[in-house]
Amino acid sequence: xxxxxxxxxxxxxxxxASLLWRQRAVGERMYRLIDLLTQSAYDYxxxxxxxxxxxxxxxxxxxxxxxxxxxxxxxxxxxxxHLMGEHAGAGGWGFVRxxxxxxxxxxxxxxxxxxxEIRTNxxxxxxxxxxxxxxxxxxxxxxxxxxxxxxxxANAKTLFRQLVKPEHLPAELLSEIDAFRTFSTAFKMNIxxxxxxxxxxxxxxxxGFKYPTYVHVAPGIDYLERAYDDAKYGWYSQQPFLTPVVPxxxxxxxxxxxxxxxxxFGGHAPYTLKGGDWSQEKQNLTRAALAMLDAxxxxxxxxxxxxxxxxxxxxxxxxxxxxxxxxxxxxxADQLFWQRPVPHWxxxxxxxxxxxxxxxxxHPGGGVxxxxxxxxxxxxxxxxxxxKS
Ligand SMILES: Cc1cc2nc3c(=O)[nH]c(=O)nc-3n(C[C@H](O)[C@H](O)[C@H](O)COP(=O)(O)OP(=O)(O)OC[C@H]3O[C@@H](n4cnc5c(N)ncnc54)[C@H](O)[C@@H]3O)c2cc1C
Numbered sequence: 001x002x003x004x005x006x007x008x009x010x011x012x013x014x015x016x017a018s019l020l021w022r023q024r025a026v027g028e029r030m031y032r033l034i035d036l037l038t039q040s041a042y043d044y045x046x047x048x049x050x051x052x053x054x055x056x057x058x059x060x061x062x063x064x065x066x067x068x069x070x071x072x073x074x075x076x077x078x079x080x081x082h083l084m085g086e087h088a089g090a091g092g093w094g095f096v097r098x099x100x101x102x103x104x105x106x107x108x109x110x111x112x113x114x115x116x117e118i119r120t121n122x123x124x125x126x127x128x129x130x131x132x133x134x135x136x137x138x139x140x141x142x143x144x145x146x147x148x149x150x151x152x153x154a155n156a157k158t159l160f161r162q163l164v165k166p167e168h169l170p171a172e173l174l175s176e177i178d179a180f181r182t183f184s185t186a187f188k189m190n191i192x193x194x195x196x197x198x199x200x201x202x203x204x205x206x207x208g209f210k211y212p213t214y215v216h217v218a219p220g221i222d223y224l225e226r227a228y229d230d231a232k233y234g235w236y237s238q239q240p241f242l243t244p245v246v247p248x249x250x251x252x253x254x255x256x257x258x259x260x261x262x263x264x265f266g267g268h269a270p271y272t273l274k275g276g277d278w279s280q281e282k283q284n285l286t287r288a289a290l291a292m293l294d295a296x297x298x299x300x301x302x303x304x305x306x307x308x309x310x311x312x313x314x315x316x317x318x319x320x321x322x323x324x325x326x327x328x329x330x331x332x333a334d335q336l337f338w339q340r341p342v343p344h345w346x347x348x349x350x351x352x353x354x355x356x357x358x359x360x361x362x363h364p365g366g367g368v369x370x371x372x373x374x375x376x377x378x379x380x381x382x383x384x385x386x387x388k389s
Contacts, residue, residue, distance in 0.1 A: 001347050001375050002363045004338040036076050037333040042221060044076035052221055059224060060216045063241060063267055065326045065366070067185045069228030070221055074332040081331050081365065095213070095247050099254060103368065127152070127159070127355060129168045134354040137163075148389045149354050149380055153373070155329075156341035156361035157182060157322045159350075170351055176342035180361070181335065184312040184325040185231045185268035187240075189289060192305040193260045196246040197297030213249045217242040217296050227268055234274025236285045239292055242266045259305070264289065271312035271323045278311050285309065327366025328359055337363055348376040354387050356380055 003015045026033070035044060041062035045055045059070035061082035068075050086092050096102045108118055125140040127150055136146035152159045160169060160177045196211040204210050218224050218241035227237035243265040248255045255261050269285055286309050290301045312324025321328065329335055338346045341361045348356050358376035360366040 001379060002337040002340070004344060004346065006338070006343065036080060038073060039076045040073050041070040041075040041079055043071075044079070056218060056221045056224065057216070059221055060218050060241065063218075063224050063228070064243070064265070065184070065186045065267075066330065067181075067183055067231065067268070067270075068332075069225040069232075071225055072228070074334075077333060077336075078331050081367065085367070085369070093214075095250055097251050097253060099247070099251075100368070124154070124163055126165070127163045127352075129164065129352050129355075132168070132351075132353055134352050147354075148387055149356065149384070151356045151358045151376060151380060153359045154320065155182070155322050155325075155359055156180065156357055157329075158320065159357065164350075164352065164355070168352055173342055173345060173351060180341050181330045181332075182321075182323040182325040182328070183271050183330075184315070184321070184323050185270045186312065186315075186324070186326050187236075187266050187269035187285065187289075188310040188315070189262075189264040189266065189286070190308045190310070191262040191264060192255065192307070193262050193300075194303040194305060196249060196260050196262060197244055197293060197300040197303075199297045201296070211246060211249050213247070214245050215243065217244065217292060231268030231270050234270060234272075235276070236269040236273070236281065236288070237267065238288055240266045240268065240285070240289050242289060242292060244293065264293070269311045271316075278313060282309055282311060285311070325366075328361035329365070331365045336365065340365065348372075348379045349383075354383075 003012055003019060005012065005016065035047075041059040042055065045058055049055050049058075056070075058079055059075075062068070062070055062075035062078040064078075064082060066075060066078050068078075084090065098105075108116075111118070119139075122139045122141065122143070124137045126138045127134060128136045128138060128144070128146075134147075134150045136144060137150060138144050152163070154163065157177055157180060160173060166174060197215075199212070199215065202212055202215075218227075223239065224241055227239060227241050230237045245263045245265070246260055247263070248260040266289055273281060286307070290304075293300050310318070315321050315324035315326065329341065335341070338344075340346050340363045341357070345351065345357075346363055348358060348362055350357060356376050356379065358373045360372050362372045362376070364371055
């Protein structure tokens with residue numbers, strides 16, 4: 001849980017001292033943390049590497065899901081955000097057998113062992129509050145559920161701007177949440193294909209396997225920066241960067257025998273286009289992305305059986321992500337730690353007693369890490385006895 005240095009409380013002082021003591025090994029290299037939080041990915045990497053190829057391999061991570069280019073200040077941290085899962089003991093990136101839905105199914109099974117009851121297709125229309133205290137939720141079909149504690153996994157913008165009536169919230173929180181940046185430029189292509197892409201640059205003889213499961217397509221730092229330039233001025237990248245992932249190489253449960261699923265994550269495709277409309281431009285973005293894939297893996301587009309392209313307004317509509325932001329909000333220093341999602345309410349609590357936030361619009365942000373939920377659960381347990389039913 002982020003410590004709020006702006007709150008003058010004995011607990012904050014004690015927690016800050018304890019954190020500094022535990023991290024004392026960082027010692028005189030502490031200034032590197034400032035570099036990491038403020039520098040561009042390119043500047044940060046240039047201290048360590050000369051090769052543009054190495055820099056672009058790493059700077060790519062700074063661009064995933066971020067409305068920025070590798071030369072934008074603050075993007076160095078985003079590399080860490082994507083790679084911290086590779087840290088020894090963290091488990092690393094991987095595929096989930098059966099697709100990502102298998103994770104929520106596993107969470108459901110685990111909860112059901114403790115008597116958890118799940119309602120799907122039941123959007124919450126209002127969080128019910130009386131005298132500054134939460135007492136339940138009302139679903140859009142009019143059903144009311146009472147509870148001592150409500151933990152909201154919806155984006156903080158949705159929670160504070162749509163689900164809680166404004167009279168229950170301080171004006172400062174409302175203006176801060178309006179300023180929380182969620183403008184997304186990420187897009188997704190879900191492809192059913194006869195075969196995975198066969199990359200010119202990939203040599204099965206050398207690697208000892210037939211296809212790579214995960215690839216970054218971005219031939220250089222300037223390429224990544226130009227992709228951002230287009231988005232900066234309100235248009236989609238004429239040459240997008242792409243992450244084609246083929247889970248069916250390691251998971252035969254996702255497609256009929258011999259066929260493949262190719263998930264392509266890409267950037268940039270701004271939530272709104274300046275002087276254009278996604279209903280017309282989606283096909284042009286698709287064309288640009290497939291042209292790039294064909295340049296790297298000749299003939300791939302001929303292998304496509306069917307494809308679905310999702311731009312930020314689609315992600316907003318389908319998953320309920322404000323402006324389609326895959327991480328619930330930009331991952332820059334001004335929107336992390338004690339400022340995520342808003343100053344003073346970044347410890348998973350809210351101004352309403354018993355109402356907690358547990359989504360990735362809280363620290364440390366998006367990615368399937370489970371950390372926001374884990375931290376929120378710890379804070380709920382801390383308050384549990386104090387909260388009256
Ligand atoms: C295209 C795409 C690709 C991604 N790729 C990766 C990746 O490769 N690796 C990775 O680690 N992460 C990836 N992410 C990010 C990752 O999926 C998210 O960070 C993660 O799912 C966030 O989890 P969450 O529980 O905080 O929020 P969410 O998964 O967004 O869950 C919030 C839930 O709240 C629901 N909700 C909203 N409003 C209401 C309401 N009023 N009533 C009831 N329910 C409501 C939503 O429907 C949603 O199910 C990707 C995301 C996207 C969109």
